[in-house]
Amino acid sequence: MATAQLIPLPPEDAIRVLLARGRQLSPTFAWQDAYAADHAAMFTVAKSAGFDVLQDIFNALSKALQEGRTLRDFARELTPLLQAKGWWGRQLVTDPLTGELQPAQLGSLRRLETIFNANMRVSYAAGHWANFERNKRARPFLRYVAIRDDRTRPEHLRRHNLVLPVDHPYWDVWAPPCGWNCRCTLQSLSEREIDQLRAEGEELLFEPPADELVAWVNKRTGEVHEIPVGIDPGWNYNPGRVGANVAINEALSQKAAGAPFELLEPLVAERVRSDAFARFVEKPEGSMPVMPILPAIGEAAGTAARVAILSAETMQKQLRLHPEMTLADYRALPSIGANPTLVFRAGSSTFVLVKLDDGRWRYVAAKTTKTGKAAFVTSFRYASDEDVRRLLAREGVKVLVDRREK
Numbered sequence: 001m002a003t004a005q006l007i008p009l010p011p012e013d014a015i016r017v018l019l020a021r022g023r024q025l026s027p028t029f030a031w032q033d034a035y036a037a038d039h040a041a042m043f044t045v046a047k048s049a050g051f052d053v054l055q056d057i058f059n060a061l062s063k064a065l066q067e068g069r070t071l072r073d074f075a076r077e078l079t080p081l082l083q084a085k086g087w088w089g090r091q092l093v094t095d096p097l098t099g100e101l102q103p104a105q106l107g108s109l110r111r112l113e114t115i116f117n118a119n120m121r122v123s124y125a126a127g128h129w130a131n132f133e134r135n136k137r138a139r140p141f142l143r144y145v146a147i148r149d150d151r152t153r154p155e156h157l158r159r160h161n162l163v164l165p166v167d168h169p170y171w172d173v174w175a176p177p178c179g180w181n182c183r184c185t186l187q188s189l190s191e192r193e194i195d196q197l198r199a200e201g202e203e204l205l206f207e208p209p210a211d212e213l214v215a216w217v218n219k220r221t222g223e224v225h226e227i228p229v230g231i232d233p234g235w236n237y238n239p240g241r242v243g244a245n246v247a248i249n250e251a252l253s254q255k256a257a258g259a260p261f262e263l264l265e266p267l268v269a270e271r272v273r274s275d276a277f278a279r280f281v282e283k284p285e286g287s288m289p290v291m292p293i294l295p296a297i298g299e300a301a302g303t304a305a306r307v308a309i310l311s312a313e314t315m316q317k318q319l320r321l322h323p324e325m326t327l328a329d330y331r332a333l334p335s336i337g338a339n340p341t342l343v344f345r346a347g348s349s350t351f352v353l354v355k356l357d358d359g360r361w362r363y364v365a366a367k368t369t370k371t372g373k374a375a376f377v378t379s380f381r382y383a384s385d386e387d388v389r390r391l392l393a394r395e396g397v398k399v400l401v402d403r404r405e406k
Contacts, residue, residue, distance in 0.1 A: 013127030015066055017243045018043075018119070020250035022062065025054045029095055031234060032220040041246050041286045045115060047104050049096060051087045061119050075112045082107040097220065114180065121177045125186075126243025129175075132188050133244065136166040139188040143204075144174070147183045155230025156184050162205045163194060167275070170208045172238055172283060179232030186240070242286045245276055249309075252289050256306040264292035265338035268307055272331045281327050284312035284319070290330070291337035291352070291364065293375060296400050301350050303368040305375040308337065314378060322381045329362065333380070336362055343401035346394050349378070353388065355404070361388055 024042035027049040028034050034044050048054045060078045063069065082088055088107040095102050105111065132142065146152050146160040156178065164170055166188070176184035189197075198204060211228040218225065218233075227236045252271055256264055268289055271277060280288050291308040298305065310333075318325060335354070341361075342353045352364040363383040368375045383391075391397070 011065060011068075011124075011127065013130045013244075013247070014123040015062075015127075016251075017126035017130075017247045018062055018065055018123045020247040021243070022058050023250060025058060027051070027054050029093075029097065030220050032218045033097075041242060043119075047093065047106055048087070050093065051085060051106075053082055053085055053087045053107075056081055056085075057115065061116065064116070065120065065123060071113055071116045074116050075109055078112065079107070079109070117181065118177075121182070122239045122243055125175070125177060125240035126247065127240075128186065129238075129240030130244040130247065132166050132186070132240075135188060139190045139193075140165055141189045141191070141194060142166055142168075142171065143187045143189050144176070145185050145187050152183070153179070153230050155228075156182065158209050158230075159184075159205075161203060162208055163189065164206070164208065171241070173211075173228060173231065173236050174208070175238035175240055177235065177239065178230065179235045182232075182235070237285060241276075245280075245286050245288075248276070249287065249289055253307065256289075256292075259306070261292065261295060261306075261338075264306060265334045268292055268337075269331075269334040272334060277331070278327060280312070281315065281330050284315035287311045288315075290333040290377060291366070292334060293337060294340070294343065294401065297343055297350055297352070298375075300345055300398070300400055301366075301368045301372075301375065303372045303375050305368065305373065308366050308375040308377050310377045314376065318380060324382070325380060330380070332362065333364065333377070336364055340401055341403050342388070342399070344392065344397050344399045346391070346397045350400075351391065353383065360384065363387070 021041065021043045026034060026042045026044045028044045028046055029049045031046040033046075034042065043054070043058050045054060045057055048057070057078065060074055064074045079088075090103055090105050092101045093104045093106075094100070132139075141163050142165070144159045144162040146156045148157060148160065159174065162170075171186075176182055176186060178184060194204065213226040214229055216225050216227050216233045217223070225233065225236065227233055248271070252267060256267060259267060268291065271288065272290055277288055280286070287309050289307040290310045293301075293303070293306055293308055310330075332354075336352055339354070340352045341355045342351075344351055348367055350366045350368075352366065353361045355361050361383040363379075363381055364377055365379040366375055366377050392399075
């Protein structure tokens, strides 16, 4: 019987993903505070809120990944540092959501093992996914590979040898790791390799098993999620793809930081024309760079950011409140930012508008973070001339760019 040839990747892709996640360190109280794809887009550790340990844990993980260190090395070096900062053992800590004191497990050898395994698996999954995308023309299929022993979940064993195209929507949810301590992986295959596996007697599946969905309530947010049996809550997404996209977005941001403004539009436009952006609009996960920021806007808004970001949260709101906006509209955002008809500020928001030939306006609202390090699109819709006149009549409006015909 054929066995999967899971050749370890050079860690460059995995390292790139972990470093990109480390750009956003977000202390949390409970793991449910940052759900599913948020974990792959940032770095967080539950119960780290209120303790100055998140950077230390990230640094130790980064060192372990880059130097090929083991869990034992990671824990041995990190434990005394965490103990010295008081993040160890069971303690009473304040829940920022309720203000109440609660007993909680902080650092322990078992927790460090969970942190190490989860982050390493997500980083390597993202590294593999970047490789799948680069090579999908030659190797257009993915094979689900489970470890067939008594430690593997039955639902994961049922999916062993499932073969589907790289872009199949089934991988939106069933992409390993599919839970805590999940050891399953994905393997890319060419058509020739599929034929070879079948010739060797491997029983491949080309139709995914039916999912049994169970409702799970996030007690921190009240959100209800329908999760397939066999996937742990918080793992019902594709951690590899989200992580790989985070690394791509980070690389784009770094290029944008040193690029002349006239090069920002084609740089961002290439990203929003991608299949990854189309998937993001249809099923928001993570975030996407979408709109170059004119120097005059950045100066007025007090931000050094060169490109505005569209978050999954805002994209979900857009789908709910403005279903009339099409993929073509969202793919126009780079041009809107680079060549606006009208830009003005009111309060803490900046409004960027482009007038179309049919008399309507495409209207983008954006805000910067308190630190000024990032800017985010907060709304995108169509507006009429009357809407624009009303916006300009608001008190305290400051026009930054005006290219309207006089």
